[in-house]
Amino acid sequence: MLRHSRLLSRLRPRSVAPGLSVLLLAGVLAVAGAQSPPVASGTAALAHVATLSQQIGPRPAGSPAYIRATEYVTEQFQRLGYRVEPQAFPFQFFDEPYLPILTVVAPVDLVLHPATMIYSTATPEDGVEAELVDVGLGREEDLRGKRLDGKVAFAGRGQIRFSEKASSAAAAGASAIIIFNNQPGPAQTGTLLTPSRIPVVMIPYGEGLRLGAWLAAGPVRVHLVIRTVTERRSSANVIAVKPGTSSPQEVVVVGAHLDTVPPSPGANDNASGVAAVLEVARLLAEVPTARTIHFVAFGAEELGLIGSSYYVANRTLAVTGMVNLDMVGHGSQVLISNSAGTGSLLDVAERVAGRLALPVRRLRLGSSDHESFERGGVPVVFIHTGDDDVIHTPQDVYARIDPNLLAQAASLAAALIVEIAR
Incomplete structure (x- = not known):
């Protein structure tokens, strides 16, 4: 999932009787005409998470691991009897063959723990060593009138995109920019969307506080080394097709992104969502629906929603609704949202959740593949289970x-798809 604002920390789940939601789902499917309807299996979904995050591991778009992940998902859809259509698309590949090195060389010697931002340019081979300059949040107004002249910019996270901070620092003459996280936890990578003019890394919140304190007391000097690869490649979405019975020219999409950022095994972000889509596909394999259903594993979401944007731009059938599953394996409760926090499909999702006796909370969230469909005028529901401080890090593991x-x-996704595809 693309990084977004933290969810409200006050969210707390209401209690749900174990198994009640899946038992009521069986009733929903039975009403829709299923014979001996199956029920959602967390155990089966968890097995998919294990394969994707443990056996395959980090799955950056265009990498050999991503190809293995598409092969696994394709095989699972085919076992369920679906026709699978890969959808290739071009994109700007990014990789980091070596971990970044960032050290404070004055006033003390200290090794820091940075994460390279996706699409950061590399440093020269011997790195960049320069004085650190505090530029606030790295906004244009923070840098107005400043000339950094080869110094390294030091900016807090927040208010504007990472790419805007990098562009403002580069325009002021910085040789690199260090962004420090605005919440406790490890450094998290994110995307700059396009290749940057200068190297860009993020450091953890605690390390940012230390650097800020030293800067307030006097000069600070740092040394940064980054190795990156950026080149044109192709990746692919994986689309499993369930033809509609009476309105096959209309399509309902249920999807999740399959790729990860380079250092992360991506158990929650987003093997969990892909596993849920595979489970929805299993649940609906024998359920007739009037509209066609596309079960989609999207590629290159972490680079800027590239796979889902390509799907929307190249659709040949009328897409009447989209359900997106991203980060559904860790958190407090099921959340439903879209970028506006309103809409008729969210109302439908709330009613369906009520029939399942499943407490849900409505929020306003973007930063995932449903945004591509919203921009294309398609009603969407984003299913999510809460913010997660360790996504985009090596700590996003299966055990969590x-x-x-x-x-x-x-x-919820299966019952909602039945509702809007009938």
Whole structure:
């Protein structure tokens, strides 16, 4: 998932009787005409998470690991009897063959723990060594009238995009920019959307506080080394097709992104969402629907929603609704949202959740593949289970995934798809 604002920390789940949501899902499917309807299995979904995050691991778009992930997802869809259509698209590949090195060389010697931002340019081979300059939040107004002349900019995270901070620093003559996180936890990478003019890294919140304190007391000098690869490649979405019975020219999409950022095994972000989509596909394999359903594993979401944008731009059928599953394996409760926080499809999702006796909270969230569909005029619902401080880091691992949340998210998605595809 693309980085977004933190969710409200006050969110707390209401209690749900174990298994109740999936039992009621069976009733929903039975009404829709299924024979001996299956129920969502958190255990089955968890097995998909294990394969994607443990056996395959980090899955950057265009990488050999991503190709293995598409092969796995394709095989799972085919086992369920679906026709699978890969959809290739071009994109700007990014990789980091070596971890970045960032050290403070004055007033003390200290090794820091940076994360390279996606599409950061590399440093020269021997790195960049220069004085650090505090530029506030790195906004244009923070840098107005400043000439950095080869110095390294030091900016807090927030208010504007990472790319805007990098562009403002580069325009002021900085040789690199260090962004420090605005919340506790490890440094998290994110995308600059396009290749930057200067090297860009993020450091953890605690390390940012230390650097800020030293800067307030006197000069600070740092040394940064980054190795990156950026080149044109192709990646692919994986589309499993369930033909509609009476309105096959109309399509409902349920999808999740399959790719990760380079250092992360991506258990929650987003093996969990892909696992939930596979479970929805299993639940609906024998359920007739009037409209066609596309089950989609999107590529290159982490680079800027590239795969989903390509799908929307190249659609040949009328897409009447989209359900997006991203980060549904860790958190407090099931959340439903879109970029506006309003809309008829969100109302439908709330009613369906009520029939499942599943407590949900409505929020306003973007930063995932549903945004591509919203821009294309398609009603959407984004299913999510809460913010997660370790996404985009090596700590996003299988052991943190809650199978009950997987089952709840898959149950809601399946029942919602039945509702809007009938």
